[in-house]
Amino acid sequence: MAQARSSRPLSPHLQVWRWGPAMLVSILHRVTGNGLAFVGLGLLLWWTGALASGPEAYNDFLNWVWIGEGGSFPFVTAILGKVVLVGLTWAFFQHMATGLRHFVLDVGAGYELEANARWSVITLVFAGLATALFWAFVLLR
Amino acid sequence: MGNGTSIGRVRGLGSSHHGAHHWLASRLSAVGNLVLIPFLMVSLALMPTHDFATVHAWAAKPIPSTALVLVMINTFYHARLGVQVMLEDYVHEESGKVAVWLLVNTLPLAGAAYGIISVIRIALGSA
Numbered sequence: 001m002a003q004a005r006s007s008r009p010l011s012p013h014l015q016v017w018r019w020g021p022a023m024l025v026s027i028l029h030r031v032t033g034n035g036l037a038f039v040g041l042g043l044l045l046w047w048t049g050a051l052a053s054g055p056e057a058y059n060d061f062l063n064w065v066w067i068g069e070g071g072s073f074p075f076v077t078a079i080l081g082k083v084v085l086v087g088l089t090w091a092f093f094q095h096m097a098t099g100l101r102h103f104v105l106d107v108g109a110g111y112e113l114e115a116n117a118r119w120s121v122i123t124l125v126f127a128g129l130a131t132a133l134f135w136a137f138v139l140l141r
Numbered sequence: 142m143g144n145g146t147s148i149g150r151v152r153g154l155g156s157s158h159h160g161a162h163h164w165l166a167s168r169l170s171a172v173g174n175l176v177l178i179p180f181l182m183v184s185l186a187l188m189p190t191h192d193f194a195t196v197h198a199w200a201a202k203p204i205p206s207t208a209l210v211l212v213m214i215n216t217f218y219h220a221r222l223g224v225q226v227m228l229e230d231y232v233h234e235e236s237g238k239v240a241v242w243l244l245v246n247t248l249p250l251a252g253a254a255y256g257i258i259s260v261i262r263i264a265l266g267s268a
Contacts, residue, residue, distance in 0.1 A: 034227055048260060
């Protein structure tokens with residue numbers, strides 16, 4: 001493959017296509033999926049491991065990620081923690097919506113240009129709304 | 142991934158016919174996540190507070206701890222499948238492929254094992 005690849009043309013990448021909703025949500029599906037895999041599962045293990053290690057480790061986790069007391073460093077990480085948590089929530093809803101879109105496409109439906117674009121946009125709207133509603137419920141109730 | 146020997150290509154052997162399993166496994170684990178992650182999010186959102194005692198008591202109950210063990214198995218498996226597809230698209234060098242193959246076959250297993258041990262400690266421990 002190595003000698004063959006150098007003489008063959010590369011397929012055009014992101015910059016040459018006119019952007020459309022289907023292209024955007026397809027890329028977002030990969031980005032959010034890998035974000036959830038690396039950041040989300042990392043945070044999940046940190047949380048569960050801290051919970052298993054006792055109150056001290058768990059309070060450390062809470063302080064780094066959310067409370068941010070005891071110095072400027074935890075203060076900064078707690079701001080980042082909130083951004084990451086909201087981001088992960090959005091990433092989950094976006095990945096879930098585009099994943100459901102894939103299920104529909106898998107059975108052979110939804111390929112008409114207009115329907116395809118419409119459902120792509122709906123995944124974006126759903127993810128934004130669901131994230132806002134989830135955090136409104138958590139923070140305001 | 143090579144193209145195999147001539148006779149292997151004719152017979153459709155080599156790495157062919159394995160994609161369908163990967164594809165189906167990805168969908169099946171997606172359905173699992175569709176149940177497990179909303180359960181986790183709703184449970185966390187409905188908790189009165191998120192201090193150690195409250196969260197630990199919740200996670201130690203049979204259904205939440207079962208769900209958390211399933212989360213560890215299913216999310217790491219689903220992530221492993223998806224990350225593999227991403228890396229297959231972007232890593233082209235032979236040495237890189239070997240490294241990727243090692244990583245996706247070891248790290249998710251290690252992460253899931255750590256998560257499961259943690260949940261078992263929470264469920265059975267006295268802390």
